[in-house]
Amino acid sequence: MELSFDLNTLWFFLVGILLTGYAILDGFDLGIGMLHLMVKGDTERRIMINAIGPVWDGNEVWLVTGGGALFAAFPDVYATVFSGFYTAFMLLLFTLIFRAVAIEFRSKRPMAWWRSMWDRAFSLSSFLIAFLMGVSLGNIVSGVPLGPDKEFAGTTLGLITPYTVMVGLTTVALFMMHGAIYGVMKTEGQLHDRLRNWVNRTIIFFVICYATTTMATLIYHTHMISHFKQAPWLFLVAVMNMLAVANIPREITRGRDFQAFLSSCAAIAAMLFLFGMGVFPNVVISNPSPEYSLTIYNAASSAKTLKIMATIAAIGIPFVLAYTLCIYWIFRGKVKLDAMSY
Amino acid sequence: MDVEILARLQFAFTIAFHYIYPPLSIGLGVVLVVMEAMYLRTGNPLYEQMARFWVRVFALTFSIGVATGIVMEFEFGTNWASYSRYVGDVFGSALAAEGVFAFFLESGFLAVLVFGWDRVKPRTHFFATCMVALGAMFSAVWIVVANSWQQTPAGYHLVGEGASMRAEITDFWAVVFNPSSVERLLHVLSGAWLSGAFLVISVSAYYLLKKRHLEFARHSFRIALVVACVASCFQLLTGHHSAVGVSKNQPAKLAAMEAVFNDQTHAPLYLFGWVNEEHQRVNLGVAVPSMLSLLISGDPNQHVTGLNSFPEDERPPVNMVFQAYHLMVMIGFGLIGLSLLGVFFWWRGTLFRKTWLLILFVASVLGPQIANQVGWITAEVGRQPWIVYGLLKTSDGLSKAVSAGQVGFSLILFTIIYLFLFVLFLYLLNEKIKHGPEDSESMGTEFEHTKSVFKR
Numbered sequence: 091m092e093l094s095f096d097l098n099t100l101w102f103f104l105v106g107i108l109l110t111g112y113a114i115l116d117g118f119d120l121g122i123g124m125l126h127l128m129v130k131g132d133t134e135r136r137i138m139i140n141a142i143g144p145v146w147d148g149n150e151v152w153l154v155t156g157g158g159a160l161f162a163a164f165p166d167v168y169a170t171v172f173s174g175f176y177t178a179f180m181l182l183l184f185t186l187i188f189r190a191v192a193i194e195f196r197s198k199r200p201m202a203w204w205r206s207m208w209d210r211a212f213s214l215s216s217f218l219i220a221f222l223m224g225v226s227l228g229n230i231v232s233g234v235p236l237g238p239d240k241e242f243a244g245t246t247l248g249l250i251t252p253y254t255v256m257v258g259l260t261t262v263a264l265f266m267m268h269g270a271i272y273g274v275m276k277t278e279g280q281l282h283d284r285l286r287n288w289v290n291r292t293i294i295f296f297v298i299c300y301a302t303t304t305m306a307t308l309i310y311h312t313h314m315i316s317h318f319k320q321a322p323w324l325f326l327v328a329v330m331n332m333l334a335v336a337n338i339p340r341e342i343t344r345g346r347d348f349q350a351f352l353s354s355c356a357a358i359a360a361m362l363f364l365f366g367m368g369v370f371p372n373v374v375i376s377n378p379s380p381e382y383s384l385t386i387y388n389a390a391s392s393a394k395t396l397k398i399m400a401t402i403a404a405i406g407i408p409f410v411l412a413y414t415l416c417i418y419w420i421f422r423g424k425v426k427l428d429a430m431s432y
Numbered sequence: 433m434d435v436e437i438l439a440r441l442q443f444a445f446t447i448a449f450h451y452i453y454p455p456l457s458i459g460l461g462v463v464l465v466v467m468e469a470m471y472l473r474t475g476n477p478l479y480e481q482m483a484r485f486w487v488r489v490f491a492l493t494f495s496i497g498v499a500t501g502i503v504m505e506f507e508f509g510t511n512w513a514s515y516s517r518y519v520g521d522v523f524g525s526a527l528a529a530e531g532v533f534a535f536f537l538e539s540g541f542l543a544v545l546v547f548g549w550d551r552v553k554p555r556t557h558f559f560a561t562c563m564v565a566l567g568a569m570f571s572a573v574w575i576v577v578a579n580s581w582q583q584t585p586a587g588y589h590l591v592g593e594g595a596s597m598r599a600e601i602t603d604f605w606a607v608v609f610n611p612s613s614v615e616r617l618l619h620v621l622s623g624a625w626l627s628g629a630f631l632v633i634s635v636s637a638y639y640l641l642k643k644r645h646l647e648f649a650r651h652s653f654r655i656a657l658v659v660a661c662v663a664s665c666f667q668l669l670t671g672h673h674s675a676v677g678v679s680k681n682q683p684a685k686l687a688a689m690e691a692v693f694n695d696q697t698h699a700p701l702y703l704f705g706w707v708n709e710e711h712q713r714v715n716l717g718v719a720v721p722s723m724l725s726l727l728i729s730g731d732p733n734q735h736v737t738g739l740n741s742f743p744e745d746e747r748p749p750v751n752m753v754f755q756a757y758h759l760m761v762m763i764g765f766g767l768i769g770l771s772l773l774g775v776f777f778w779w780r781g782t783l784f785r786k787t788w789l790l791i792l793f794v795a796s797v798l799g800p801q802i803a804n805q806v807g808w809i810t811a812e813v814g815r816q817p818w819i820v821y822g823l824l825k826t827s828d829g830l831s832k833a834v835s836a837g838q839v840g841f842s843l844i845l846f847t848i849i850y851l852f853l854f855v856l857f858l859y860l861l862n863e864k865i866k867h868g869p870e871d872s873e874s875m876g877t878e879f880e881h882t883k884s885v886f887k888r
Contacts, residue, residue: 144543147498151539154498155531157505162528165520165598172509172516173831179510180842183503184849190499191853194492198860239595241513242833391521392591392600399528406532410540413563417540420551431547 097396098386101163102370104403108159110362112152114268114355119146121269123189123216124262125288126209133427134281135209139193140431141276144421146193148414150186162399166240166389167373174234174242175226178249182222189215197432217262224261228254230369231311233377240384253306260299264361267292268354271338275347278424289342289350297335307368313375314368324367331360436827438839439511442846444812446503448805449850453497455804458572458621459628459659460490461565464545466655468558482652483561484549485869486632489861491546496857498539500850511839514595515819515829521600522588522607523578530574538567569621576620580613582820583811584681590823599823615677616811619670623807625663626767627800632656633774634797635865637790645868650784657778661771667764672727678814679728682821683737684746685814688753690724691717692738699724699736704758707751712740714754748816756809763803770796 119142126138142149161168172179188211196208232253235244270292273285307314318324334357341350369375373389376382390396464486471479508516544552544560552560587606588599601607633656639649679686686692692699693712701724705717722732739747770792777783784790819826 144547147495148536148539148543150498150502151531151535154502154505154535157509158527158531161505161508161516161520162524165517165524168509168520169513169516169831170833172506173511173513173833176510176831176834176838177841179506180838180845183506184845186502187499187849187853190495191856194495195856195860198863239832240517246838391524395521395524395601398525398601398604402525402529402532406529406536410532410536413540414536417543420544420548 097393097400098390099371100400101159101390101396102366102373102386104400105156105159105163106362106366108152108156110359112149112156113362114358115145115149115152117265117268117358118142118272118351119149119269120216120220121265121267122273123212123269124220124266125269125273125285126216127213128288129281129284132205135205136197136427136432137277137281137425138273139196139212140427141273141425143193143432145418147190148417150190159399163391163396164373164384164386164389165391167384170236170240170242170384170389171226171374174244175229175246175249177246178222178226182219185215185218185222189219193432220262220265221258224258225249225254227261227365228257230374231257231307231314231365233375233380233383235378236374236376236382236384238382240382240389253303253310256299256303256306260296260303263292263296263299264358267296267338268358271342271347271351271354274342275351276425286342290339293335293339300335314365317367317370324364327360327364327367331357331364334360433836433840435834435836435839436830438836438843439830439834440826442839442843443507443511445843445850446500446507446846448808449854450497450500450504451804451808452801453493453500454568454572455624455627455800456493456631457490457497457628458565458568458624459626459800460486460493460631461561461568461628462625463628463632463656463659464490464561465558465565466659467652468554468561470655472554472558478647478651480554481869482648485648485864486652487545488864489631491542492857492860492864494538494542496853500853503846511831511834512819512829513831513833515824517596518598518824518829519582519820521598522581522585525601525604525607526574526578526581530571534567534571534574536567538564538571541567572621572624573617576617577608577610577613579811580616581607581610583616583815584611584613585820585823586610599820611681612674612677615670615673619667619674619807622663622667622670623800623804625659626667627797627804629656629660629663630767630796630800633660634794637793637796638865639868640784641787641790641794648869653784654778657771657774660767661775664764664768664771668768671761671764676728679736682815684739684742684748685753685810686728687737687739687742688748688750688814689757689810690736691750691754692724692736693740694738695735695741696738697725697733697735698722699734701727702754702758704762705754707754709750746817748814753810753814756806756813760803760806760810763799763806767796767799767803770799 122138122142126135129135129138157168192208192212192215196205196212199205226249228251229249232251234242234249237243267289270285270288274282274289277285334353337353338350338357341347341353371386372383373386374384376384464483467479467483467486470476471483541560541563544557545564548557548560585599587601587603587610589602590597591600592598632652636649636653636656639645640653675686675689678689690699690702691705691707691714698721700719700721702714702717702719705714705719707714725734725736726732728734728736739750773789774783774793777786777789815821817825817827819829
C-alpha cells in the first residue's frame with residue numbers, strides 16, 4: 091500500500107472518520123436513551139436526558155455531514171444504498187424524528203402520563219435507531235445484490251438475515267455500554283452507582299454479541315480478513331480493540347470514569363477501522379455477483395471534486411475540532427438541573 | 433398513482449414543512465444578535481431577559497429544523513437516486529462546505545446559547561450567538577447555491593453516455609457564483625429575516641394588546657420592527673433582481689409567472705387574474721400595459737418570449753406558478769406597507785396605542801411564512817419539467833429501485849408524523865408565549881444575587 095494513497099482512498103477514510111465520529115458521539119446519547127427506562131424516578135430521568143441535553147443535536151450533525159460527504163465523494167454509493175434500503179432508511183428517519191421530539195417535549199409538561207409516554211418513545215426510538223444502523227452495516231459486510239447498472243436488485247426483507255440481525259444487536263449492545271459509561275461520568279450519588287452496575291452488565295452483553303458476530307464474520311464472510319494476510323499489522327489493531335474493551339471494567343473499578351469512556355471510544359474507533367479495512371477498496375459489496383461491487387473508484391466523484399472537497403475539509407475541520415472541544419469543555423463535569431434544563 | 437407523482441408530492445410536502453423552520457432560525461438569529469449586543473452595550477437586564485426568552489423559541493424551531501432537515505438530505509438518495517448520480521459531482525462541494533462550515537458551527541454553539549447562560553461570561557455568550565446566526569446563514573448560502581445551480585447550471589461539463597451520463601465540475605467558483613445564485617440567495621435571506629422579525633413583532637403585539645410584559649414587549653417590538661423594515665425594503669430590491677435574472681436565464685419560467693403565451697413587445701404586468709391554460713387566456717385579470725417589458729429591461733419595447741415558443745413538453749404549469757408568484761408579490765408589498773406604517777407611528781409616538789394596528793401586527797406573522805412557501809413554489813414549479821434546467825428532466829431523476837407502494841407508504845407516514853409534529857410545535861410555542869419571559873422583578877433580584885455572590 092505504498093503510493094496507492096490517492097484522493098479516493100483519502101475520502102474513503104474521511105467518510106469513515108465522520109461516521110466513526112458519529113458512532114462515538116451519537117453512540118453514547120443513543121445508549122443513554124436505551125438505558126433511560128432502567129432508571130426510575132422523574133428527577134433521575136431528567137438528569138439522564140440533561141446529561142446529553144446540550145450535545146445530542148450536535149452529535150446528529152455528524153450523521154448529516156457523513157451522509158453529505160458520502161453523497162459528494164461517492165454519489166453512486168449514496169444513490170444505490172439510500173434507494174436500495176428505502177424502507178429501512180424511512181423507518182430510520184421516522185425514529186430519528188420521533189426521538190428528537192421525545193427529548194424536546196418530555197419535560198415541557200408535568201403530568202406523569204405525558205412524561206412516561208415520551209420516556210418510552212425516547213427509549214424505544216434509541217433502540218430502533220441503533221438496531222437499524224447495525225443491520226445496514228451488517229448488509230455492507232455480507233454484501234447485497236447489485237445489478238450491472240449499479241442499482242440495488244434485492245428486496246427489503248432480503249436485508250434481514252441472521253447475520254445482519256446479529257450485527258444490529260451488537261450495535262445495540264455497544265451503544266448501551268458506551269452510554270452507560272458516559273452516564274457514570276456525568277452523574278453522581280445513587281444514580282451514579284446504579285449506572286456503574288449497568289456498565290458491567292452491558293459489557294458482558296456486548297462481549298457475547300461481539301464474539302458471536304466476529305465468529306460469524308470469520309466463517310461466512312472471509313473477504314473481511316483478506317487484507318489481514320497481506321498486512322499483519324492489522325492484527326495488532328484487533329488486539330488493541332480487545333485490550334480497550336478489557337480496560338473499561340478496570341478503569342471503572344478504579345473510579346476513573348473518564349479513562350473508561352476514552353477506552354470505550356477507542357474500542358468503537360478500532361472496530362469501525364477494522365470494518366473499513368475489511369471492505370476496502372469496495373464500499374458496497376455485490377453479492378452474489380462481486381464484479382458489480384461499488385468501489386472507491388467506480389462509484390466516486392471526479393478527481394477535481396475530491397480535491398476541492400479536500401481543500402474545504404482542510405480549512406474547516408481544524409475549526410470544527412477546536413470549537414467542539416471547547417464546547418465539551420464548557421459543559422464538563424456532573425449534570426446540574428436548572429431553569430434552562432429539559 | 434405512479435411513482436413520479438408520489439415522489440414529487442413527498443418531496444414537496446417534506447420540503448414545504450421543513451421550510452417553515454430554518455427561515456425562523458435565521459431571522460431569530462439576527463434579532464438575537466441585536467438584543468445581546470444591546471445588552472452588552474447598555475447592561476440593561478431587560479435585554480438579557482429578552483434574549484433568554486427568544487433563545488427558547490429559537491431552540492424549538494432549530495430542533496424541528498434539524499429533524500426535518502435530515503429527511504431532506506436522505507430523500508435525495510432515497511427518492512431521487514438517478515438525479516443524485518447525475519449531480520453528485522457538482523453538489524458534492526457545496527454540500528461538503530455546508531456540513532463543515534455551517535452545520536457544526538450552528539449546532540455546536542447552540543449548546544452554549546441555550547444551556548450556557550450561567551457557564552460562560554456575557555461576552556462569550558454573545559460570541560456564541562453570533563456564531564449560531566452566522567452558521568444558520570452559511571447553511572442558507574450553500575443550499576441556495578446548490579439549488580441555483582439546478583436553475584442555472586454553470587461551471588460543469590457532461591461526461592459519459594446515456595444512463596451513466598453525469599455533470600462534472602470544471603470550475604468551483606463558477607458553480608458557486610452561477611448566474612442566479614447571488615440574487616436568489618439575497619432574496620431567500622431577506623425572506624428569512626422577515627419571518628423571524630415578524631414572529632417577534634407578532635408576539636410582542638399580542639403582549640401589548642393583553643397588557644402583559646409591557647416593557648419587554650415594547651423593546652422587542654422596536655428591535656424587530658427595525659429588522660423588518662430594512663429586510664422588507666431590501667426584499668423589493670432582491671425580488672426585482674431575481675425577476676430580471678429569471679427573464680434572462682429561464683424565459684419559460686418568466687412567461688409562466690406572468691402568463692405570457694405569445695411572443696410580444698410591450699408585455700403587460702398582471703396585478704391579479706386567473707389563467708385559463710386551455711384557451712391561453714387570463715380571466716378577471718387587471719394588468720398594467722407594457723410594465724413587464726419595462727421592468728425587466730427598462731424599455732417598454734423589450735421583447736418577451738411567450739410559452740408557445742417552447743416545445744409543449746418543456747412548459748411549466750402556468751396557473752399554479754402565476755398564482756404563487758402574484759401572491760408572493762402582494763404579500764411582499766403588504767409587509768413593506770405594514771413595516772413603514774409601524775415606523776411612522778413609532779416616530780409619531782403612538783405606535784403602541786393603535787389597537788387596530790397591533791391586531792394587524794399579531795396576524796402579520798403569517799405573511800412571510802406564506803410568502804416564503806409560495807416563493808419556493810414559483811421557483812421550483814416554474815423550473816418544471818426540468819429537475820436541472822435544460823439538462824435533466826424530473827421524470828429521469830427518480831430512483832429505479834423504489835416502487836410506488838414504498839413511496840406511498842412513506843408519504844402516508846410522513847403526513848401523519850408531520851401533522852402531529854406541527855400540532856406539537858404550535859402547542860409548545862403557544863405555551864412559551866403564554867408563559868412569557870421570566871418576570872423582570874425576579875430577574876432583577878437574581879441579578880443582584882449573582883452580583884453579591886461575585887463580590888464575596
